[in-house]
Amino acid sequence: MRYVPTNCLKPGMICGKRIIGKNGQLLLNLGAVLQDSYIQKINELGYSGVYIEDQFSRDIMIDDIISDTLRANSVKAIKELHTGIAGKKIDAMEKLDTINVLVDEILSAVISNKGLNVNLMDLKIFDDYTYYHSVNVGVLAVLVGTAMNMNRQVLHALGVSAMMHDIGKVFIPKEILNKPGRLSVDEFEMMKSHSERGFNYLSERYAFSDTTLDAILDHHERNDGSGYPNGKAGNEISRFGRIIAIADVFDALTSDRPYRPAMSPSEAIEFIMAGADTSFDMHVLQAFLERISPYSPGTTVKLSNNSTGIVLKNHRGSSLRPMIRVIRENGQEITPYDIDLTHDRNTLGITIIGTEDI
Incomplete structure (x- = not known):
């Protein structure tokens, strides 16, 4: 199967994976043939893309990081x-037991994934952005933590901290959170207060660990001291805060927002790398790049020799040079063949120059 952006879906395409609705219900099963009405519903749900099967990709198997x-x-x-919390109807601790169990399940799924990163595209769905973003950041942070050789207990604390990093947004007006255009100066100051509001709310009412509280407070701090709320720099920023900062930015950049379309993973990684050692901790960034590939399996890419291919598999430590199935040359469909940009000597001069929507 291969990943196709929503704007490239066409009637007659065949679903390569189940498509799940907003509340977890089955929308389309594996093998379903897309119709105009299905494509419209996929758009309405906020999917940035789905997996399809065609003659080029039937044998390409893609596993989710976490299950639907x-x-x-x-x-x-x-x-x-x-x-x-927003409606003052529950005690936060009532849900923490559930979140602890779920984080433990996420840990098991991530730890069992021995590959570079089986599939990031499965994280990019649905329109409840704040909630999906929290889960995505939790998964990404744990992936980074595994690259930093954290033990399971520390990874669990990191996962909980990451999933709760935006809890302060419950105190930000929805018209600011969901504003489609640029925020005013006052609105941006209000938005920036969410990390401190979340920290204050939890620290005043509950016995959360300092590690979790510091992570919530610090996730918008930057390595050069240019972040907020306290302008911390370098090692003044908690370790979890430095990890969540990168996961937070990556997921935000690769998500569709009311004021801009999503970047591709490769574009987002390039943006983050531009902030190496200024915005982001270099050690954490290296761990991030070890586990997060710019080109997930199933992604269609353009090559420097004017060929088009589908990513089959990533190599750990060489994420820019995956195995690829070439399906077009000079814009014309061909009999597909596979190449390995890392290990095939005759491909040393070929590079990926970007993703391609087909």
Whole structure:
């Protein structure tokens, strides 16, 4: 199967993976043939793309980092936590037990994934941005933590901290959170207060660890001291805060927002790398790049020799040079063949120059 952006979907394409609705219900099953009405519904749900099967990709198998059920349950728990606090209807600790169990399941899924990163595209769905973002950041942070050789107990604390990093947004007016255009100066100052508001709310009412509280407070601090709320720099920023900062920016950049379309993973990684050692901790960034590939399996890419191919597999430590199935040359369909940009000597001069929507 291969990943096709929503704007490139056409009637007659065949679903390569199940498509799940907003509340976890099955929308389209594996093998379903897309119709105009299905494509419209996929757009309405906020999917940035789906997997399809065609003659080029039937044997390409893609595994999710976490299952549809685990993702839906995690989002449900975060949503209930946020909405319950906003409505003053629940005690935050009531949901923490559920979140702890879900983070443990996420840990098991991530640790069992021995590859570079089986599939990031499975994280980019649905329109409840804040809640899906929290889960995505949790998964990404844990991936980075595994590259930093953290033990399971520390990874669990990191996952909980990352999933709760935006809890302060429950105190920000929805018209600011969801504003489609640029925020005014006053609105931006209000938005910037969410990390401190989340820290204050939890620290005043509950016995969360300093590690989690510092992560929530620090996730918008930057390595050169240019972040907020306290202008911390370097090692003044908590370790979890430095990890969540990168995960937060990556997921935000690769998500569709009301004021801009999503970047591709490769574009987002390039943006983050431009902030190496100024915005982001270099050691954490290196761990991020070890686990996060710019070109997930199933991504269609353009090559420097004017060929088009589908990414088959990533190599750990060489994420810019994956295995690729070439399906077009000079814009014309060909009999597909596979190349390995890392190990095939005759491909040493070929590079990926970007993704391609087909």
